[in-house]
Amino acid sequence: RAKMAQDTPSAPSAAQLEEVKAAVRELLHQPDYDDGSAGPVLVRLAWHSAGTYCKETDTGGSNGAGMRYEKEGGDPANAGLADARAFLESVKRRFPWITYADLWTLAAVVAIREMGGPEVAWHGGRTDFMDDSRVPPRGRLPDGAQGADHLRHIFYRMGFDDREIVALSGAHNLGRCHADRSGFHGKWVNNPTRFSNQYFRLLLANDWKRKKLPNGVEQFVHIDEDSVLEDGGDKPEELMMLPTDMSLLSDPAFRPWVERYARDKDLFFEHFAAAFAKLLELGIRRDSAGRVVNDENVEGGYRS
Ligand code: DDH
Known part of the structure; x- marks a missing residue:
């Protein structure tokens, strides 16, 4: 059963999204972290959230924000990404209407641009899973020791x-x-x-x-x-x-x-911009108007 439209808020305005982007920009500068920026680890968070996608089974991908659950967050491949999620927690508190899945992907797009990279197309509407039943199995991310x-x-x-x-x-x-x-x-x-x-x-x-x-x-x-x-x-x-x-x-x-x-x-x-935008959309089902088709048992998402 698709989630009823009346349960879901309307899409944020461009001005509301701009506020979130500004809040992400503000936290990028982290003098005591790594090379002074939260940017790189935020990019990796988005990539690992999306890079679990499997087209055969149509599972995984950035929708759901499964990394909040041990099943995915505890994958050794995701070691260190708790830092990235912690950086974004203050933004989530200020703007509770945005889902984690949208925030994690949007933050990477903001970070890439702020670090001098290209503008990456981003579309919102991802939902957060309320349990770990649809979290993809571990082992789907690449192993740097291979070829x-x-x-x-x-x-x-x-x-x-x-x-x-x-x-x-x-x-x-x-x-x-x-x-x-x-x-x-x-x-x-x-x-x-x-x-x-x-x-x-x-x-x-x-x-x-x-x-x-x-x-x-x-x-x-x-x-x-x-x-x-x-x-x-x-x-x-x-x-x-x-x-x-x-x-x-x-x-x-x-x-x-x-x-x-x-x-x-x-x-x-x-x-890069085209491939990264494609990565962030993997597994996200949208209707002809571009709205995410919401599943049951999710938080967030919006109607137009
Ligand atoms: Fe990566 N990556 N990555 N990577 N990656 C690591 C760090 C970062 C592989 C392995 C590693 C992509 C592809 C691959 C970023 C973005 C992207 C680290 C180090 C390993 C290992 C982690 C650590 O010790 O903290 C492998 C293997 C692949 C591959 O097979 C192609 C892709 C596609 C992206 C992307 O964003 C599109 C970023 C950013 C980092 C730096 C993170 C940080 O904390 O700094």
Whole structure:
């Protein structure tokens, strides 16, 4: 049974959404957190909330905000994302009418733009599940220790193609790996709070060497001697790549897109924005007017 229209509030006005976006913008600056910004971890929250989608079974995706439940939130793949959810809690308190599922996805769109990235199309109306019965099983998110076959297995399941896999991977311009979350360590680019195509340029330009970390995890690293000059005499920065990142270089279908995005930032921004918008819509059923078709036992959602 579809939820009755009279149970649901009308869609927020553009001005109401603007207030939420402004509140997200205000919390991005976090001097004591990582590289001084909540932006990267907010982007990862949206990606992991949506990246569980399976097109065969039409399950998973950003609708429902299942990460509030242990079943999904406790997935080791989501380690550290409680920080992102905590950053947004104050916004949810100020604007209780927005669902978590909408807030998490909207926050990423705001963060990407604020960090210098493209405008990503976003549509609201997601609902929050009131229990964990529809939360997707664990194990649907990618494992950085693997290679190109694994990337295809994971992203084809969501309905993405090779070009979109490479474009989405460009999100690794942002943020860093934390040994206590994923086992990997370090950042991909020198300025991890500025969205750009630097990730692709460094993938191609640097001499990446395999390195085993003290915890036994293997990643690729490059000592960036130039960073000494830039920082004025600190010790050189070590940048990193995951084995999955490196597979974009070695795979004959992925590599041409790495090369194009390294050369053409505008093309990367255009393709990234389209793929990220698609990611955020996975599994969301809308009627012809664009309204989310609400299921039973959910909170939020709205009629037009
Ligand atoms: Fe990622 N990512 N990601 N990633 N990701 C990590 C961090 C961040 C993989 C593994 C990791 C995407 C794709 C992949 C972001 C965005 C996106 C970390 C480090 C690992 C590991 C986590 C930690 O230790 O804190 C793998 C594997 C893939 C893949 O197979 C393609 C995509 C598609 C996105 C996206 O947003 C579109 C962001 C942002 C971060 C930085 C988070 C932070 O806290 O900083």
